Amino acid sequence: MIEIPAAIVTASKPLARTAPSRAPRLKARRPPLVERATELAIRVLAYSAVAAVILILVFIAKEAWPLLVSPAIHREVTLAKMWFAQQWPGYDAAEYVWQPVSEIPKYNIVPLVIGTVKVTAISMLVAVPLAVSAAIFVSQYARPRTREIVKPVIEFLAGIPSVVLGFFALIVMASWFQDVFGFDSRLNAVVAGVALSFAVIPVIFTVSEEALGAVPRSYVEASVALGAARWQTITKVVLPATAPGIAASIALGLGRAFGETMIVLMASGNASIVSANPADSVRTLSASIAAELAEVVFGGPHYTVLFALAVLLFLVTFGINYLGDRTIARMKRKMGVSP
Amino acid sequence: MNRLPLLRKSRPRAGDAALWLCTGFATLLVVTILAVILFDVVRNGASRLTLGFLTQAPKDGMTAGGIFPAIFGTVALVLLMTIAALPAGVATAIYLHEYANPTARATRLVRIAVNNLAGVPSIVFGLFGLGFFVQFAGGSIDKLFFGGAKVYGQPALVWAALTMAVLTLPVVIVATEEALAAVSHDVRLASSALGATKFQTVTRVVLPQAVPGILTGAILAISRGAGEVAPILFTGAAYYLPTLPHGLHDQFMQLGYHVYVLATQSPDVDATRPLLYSTVLVLLVLTFALNASAIVVRSHMRRRISSHSS
Numbered sequence: 001m002i003e004i005p006a007a008i009v010t011a012s013k014p015l016a017r018t019a020p021s022r023a024p025r026l027k028a029r030r031p032p033l034v035e036r037a038t039e040l041a042i043r044v045l046a047y048s049a050v051a052a053v054i055l056i057l058v059f060i061a062k063e064a065w066p067l068l069v070s071p072a073i074h075r076e077v078t079l080a081k082m083w084f085a086q087q088w089p090g091y092d093a094a095e096y097v098w099q100p101v102s103e104i105p106k107y108n109i110v111p112l113v114i115g116t117v118k119v120t121a122i123s124m125l126v127a128v129p130l131a132v133s134a135a136i137f138v139s140q141y142a143r144p145r146t147r148e149i150v151k152p153v154i155e156f157l158a159g160i161p162s163v164v165l166g167f168f169a170l171i172v173m174a175s176w177f178q179d180v181f182g183f184d185s186r187l188n189a190v191v192a193g194v195a196l197s198f199a200v201i202p203v204i205f206t207v208s209e210e211a212l213g214a215v216p217r218s219y220v221e222a223s224v225a226l227g228a229a230r231w232q233t234i235t236k237v238v239l240p241a242t243a244p245g246i247a248a249s250i251a252l253g254l255g256r257a258f259g260e261t262m263i264v265l266m267a268s269g270n271a272s273i274v275s276a277n278p279a280d281s282v283r284t285l286s287a288s289i290a291a292e293l294a295e296v297v298f299g300g301p302h303y304t305v306l307f308a309l310a311v312l313l314f315l316v317t318f319g320i321n322y323l324g325d326r327t328i329a330r331m332k333r334k335m336g337v338s339p
Numbered sequence: 340m341n342r343l344p345l346l347r348k349s350r351p352r353a354g355d356a357a358l359w360l361c362t363g364f365a366t367l368l369v370v371t372i373l374a375v376i377l378f379d380v381v382r383n384g385a386s387r388l389t390l391g392f393l394t395q396a397p398k399d400g401m402t403a404g405g406i407f408p409a410i411f412g413t414v415a416l417v418l419l420m421t422i423a424a425l426p427a428g429v430a431t432a433i434y435l436h437e438y439a440n441p442t443a444r445a446t447r448l449v450r451i452a453v454n455n456l457a458g459v460p461s462i463v464f465g466l467f468g469l470g471f472f473v474q475f476a477g478g479s480i481d482k483l484f485f486g487g488a489k490v491y492g493q494p495a496l497v498w499a500a501l502t503m504a505v506l507t508l509p510v511v512i513v514a515t516e517e518a519l520a521a522v523s524h525d526v527r528l529a530s531s532a533l534g535a536t537k538f539q540t541v542t543r544v545v546l547p548q549a550v551p552g553i554l555t556g557a558i559l560a561i562s563r564g565a566g567e568v569a570p571i572l573f574t575g576a577a578y579y580l581p582t583l584p585h586g587l588h589d590q591f592m593q594l595g596y597h598v599y600v601l602a603t604q605s606p607d608v609d610a611t612r613p614l615l616y617s618t619v620l621v622l623l624v625l626t627f628a629l630n631a632s633a634i635v636v637r638s639h640m641r642r643r644i645s646s647h648s649s
Contacts (some may be wrong), residue, residue: 029640035538039438046434048427049512050452052505057522059470133365141359142366150366154632157373159630161566162461163595164619168376171612198372205369231354252458259460261569262595268604286462286569293466293573310466314459321458322451 057314063307066299076301077107082308085110098272098283098294100302107305111272114188119264120257122193122278123200127257128250130197131204135246138205138233139212150220151209158202161310166266169195174267181279187269189282195263206251207328211245214335244331251324255317263284285309346559377623385622387613393621397579401601402610412496412584412591413625417564418572419500419587420507427504428511435512437541457509460570468502468574469494492513492589497587499575506570507560514559518552519545521640529585551640555633562629566622568595578604594622 030036066073085094088106096110163249173195174186176177183190223233239246269281270291289306296302391405398404431449439446477498478492491497522545530540568576573587577590578600601615 031536031538032354035536039538042434043440045427045430046439048447049431049456049508050449052508053456053459055471056463056505059475060463060466061484064467130365130369133362134369137359137362137366141362150370153370153373154601154628155634156630157369159562159626160373160376161568161595161622161626163538163566163568163598164376164380164623167598167615167619168379170602171378171615198376201369201372202420229352229355231358234358234496255458259458259462261460261462262599266520266599280405285591286460287467290569290572293469307466307470310463314463318455318457321455325454 003217047326069281116284118189126197127200131201135208166263169267189278192268200253204249211242248324248327255320384616387617409592409597417561420503423504432515464570474499494575495588499571510560511556514556518549558633
């Protein structure tokens with residue numbers, strides 16, 4: 001006689017009880033209420049990012065709005081006065097002056113725009129060649145082991161809080177730069193721009209490296225099969241194919257540099273001077289907001305102008321980032337990578 | 340990935356040597372920047388870094404004592420921030436990856452918003468926090484519950500944390516979505532084939548596998564939140580407080596802001612410099628530890644996934 005293992009006997013019991021009684025259910029049941037409620041909550045929460053962007057714009061624009069419509073504000077400042085040179089009492093000619101805290105407050109933002117452009121340009125001049133070259137090296141030449149060292153290092157560089165970079169520029173780099181270049185003012189556009197580039201390099205590197213890694217292998221193989229050397233393949237095949245990606249990485253870096261606050265606040269000297277000399281102290285749009293907002297009268301002209309600067313920062317970075325993201329998406333589609 | 344297959348041993352060419360040298364030098368320079376910053380901070384900051392420094396309050400006009408209130412404030416800030424940012428971020432990622440039709444206009448709108456939120460300058464978040472949370476939300480709460488007395492309608496811990504949560508939302512969303520994308524499509528099909536609803540599949544099959552990725556996102560968000568200063572300048576951070584914050588509506592001290600204060604507002608720069616360096620060291624160690632753990636969790640996750648699929 002064959003012994004039936006006990007396990008099989010017990011396992012077959014419940015089967016025998018339930019199997020014949022149920023008809024197969026082919027139509028999907030409506031999910032229970034709890035599930036539908038949670039799914040609705042997920043759907044609603046998913047728009048939190050959209051809500052955040054809209055609320056940011058609405059609430060900073062709301063505080064800047066009186067600049068356009070309020071007669072009380074217009075007695076001190078208008079959009080025209082913010083952009084065009086004015087002849088102030090005691091001045092010989094029309095000049096661009098940012099002096100919001102003085103007997104006659106002067107809110108011309110041209111010095112701040114020049115300062116922002118100077119610092120951003122210097123940071124990009126340093127960051128773009130370094131970051132793009134490093135991305136080429138890591139994606140094209142480096143051995144896997146080197147890559148495993150360099151990529152986390154750059155992630156760490158990205159993780160350094162901007163206030164620490166500002167501290168380093170203010171306390172250490174400013175003195176080194178003064179010793180080497182003999183700057184008149186210790187804190188200036190060069191110090192701030194170079195420190196700012198440390199924050200921008202990881203952004204450009206990461207996006208460029210990703211773009212370089214996304215080049216289809218067939219492109220490279222075709223080039224090598226035609227007898228091209230490695231450097232010829234890189235410069236004639238890989239780089240042209242990734243040009244949009246690298247351009248986008250530069251755009252994203254530019255957006256970061258343009259709006260960065262703590263580094264320039266600490267390292268730029270914060271003097272609103274109209275000059276092309278990179279060795280002069282500068283004051284940027286973002287640093288002006290950070291430095292001045294704590295001491296203004298709520299709802300006053302100065303307060304309103306600072307919020308208008310924030311609207312300007314928001315719109316410019318929004319535009320730069322939007323173009324960058326669109327370029328990346330288009331390039332990925334072209335190369336057959338799902339975005 | 341993109342290394343070229345070497346089909347034959349080629350003669351070293353001048354072009355290759357030059358390009359290798361230039362790009363390699365740039366890489367070395369970038370690595371050197373990090374090394375120099377770290378070396379300088381560790382050399383000048385390590386000697387003052389004692390247990391007392393971590394557990395005491397600042398003394399003598401911030402030229403002596405420790406940074407305990409700043410550490411406490413930072414931890415309270417990032418905890419509150421995570422509580423606010425994590426559910427919203429994870430829900431957005433689940434919606435985008437599991438439910439949404441990727442080509443629908445609404446989905447594209449959410450994606451554009453997430454990408455651009457990540458690019459908004461941090462000082463703009465600060466002004467937004469002041470205008471929306473402190474004045475609008477706080478002011479409304481005061482009017483409704485406190486008869487107009489200023490309780491929540493001023494810079495406070497809760498408003499700084501919420502401002503920071505909005506700032507770190509994209510970090511959580513991107514990391515969670517990456518984690519969801521890494522979950523194999525087969526297990527979703529298997530779950531559906533067993534009769535699970537979409538919701539059951541997401542909560543019982545997909546999400547448990549995505550936990551390491553969500554954790555990575557939370558850690559990266561905390562690391563970002565611990566170091567940002569501009570968003571809290573006007574929403575709750577204080578130069579110096581004699582007591583720790585008692586509640587959500589109190590102001591607080593924070594490590595990054597403390598670095599800024601010590602570096603720029605100190606009447607006696609030379610006296611505060613040793614403390615400044617040690618504070619920077621603490622902040623750097625904190626953010627690096629967080630980033631390193633995120634990298635470890637993520638690489639662990641990627642290894643597990645690649646071993647599954649092979």
